[in-house]
Amino acid sequence: EVQLVESGGGLVQPGGSLRLSCAASGFTFNVYPMNWLRQAPGKGLEWVSTITAVGRSTDYVDSVKGRFTISRDNAKNTLYLQMTSLKPRDTAVYICQGSSSRGQGTQVTVSS
Numbered sequence: 001e002v003q004l005v006e007s008g009g010g011l012v013q014p015g016g017s018l019r020l021s022c023a024a025s026g027f028t029f030n031v032y033p034m035n036w037l038r039q040a041p042g043k044g045l046e047w048v049s050t051i052t053a054v055g056r057s058t059d060y061v062d063s064v065k066g067r068f069t070i071s072r073d074n075a076k077n078t079l080y081l082q083m084t085s086l087k088p089r090d091t092a093v094y095i096c097q098g099s100s101s102r103g104q105g106t107q108v109t110v111s112s
Contacts, residue, residue: 001026002024002026002099002101003025003101003103004022004023004024004096004103005022005023005103006020006021006022006094006096006100006103006104006105007020007021007022007023007106008020008021009093009094009106009107009108009109012046012086012108013112014087014088014108014111014112015085015108016086016110016111017082017084017085017086018083019080019081019082019083020036020081020082020083020094020096021078021079022036022078022080022081022096022103023077023078023088024079024096024099027099028076029074029077030053030054030061031053033050033053033098034037034050034051034072034097034098035048035049035050035051035081035098036048036081036094036097037095037096037102038047038052038090038092038093038094038095038108039092039093040091040092041091041092043092045060046069047061048060048064048068048081049070049081050070051070051071051072054061054074055072055074058070060065063089064090065085067083067085068083068084069084070082071087074099079096079098081094083108088110088111089110090108091107091108091110091111092107093106093107093108094100094108
């Protein structure tokens with residue numbers, strides 16, 4: 001059974017940082033590209049970032065470029081999202097996706 005479990009969310013002030021993690025199991029993690037998605041309150045699902053299977057290439061939605069960094073540790077079957085210079089508009093549930101599955105998400109709230 002494929003499982004994706006996110007962690008690391010929380011409440012942070014504008015300008016702050018958080019590091020999200022996604023622990024993967026039940027599939028061969030190192031052959032799949034992985035994605036971070038987010039869903040803000042009252043809005044649809046938004047793609048945030050993608051990393052290729054071995055991590056050589058990454059891509060980001062324009063609104064997070066230069067602030068967020070996606071990475072992965074294939075030895076630990078874990079995906080990461082380092083978020084810096086957070087803004088209130090980054091408030092959302094952050095969800096990892098891969099192997100046609102998604103996790104339940106972790107809440108990130110940016111507020112003073």
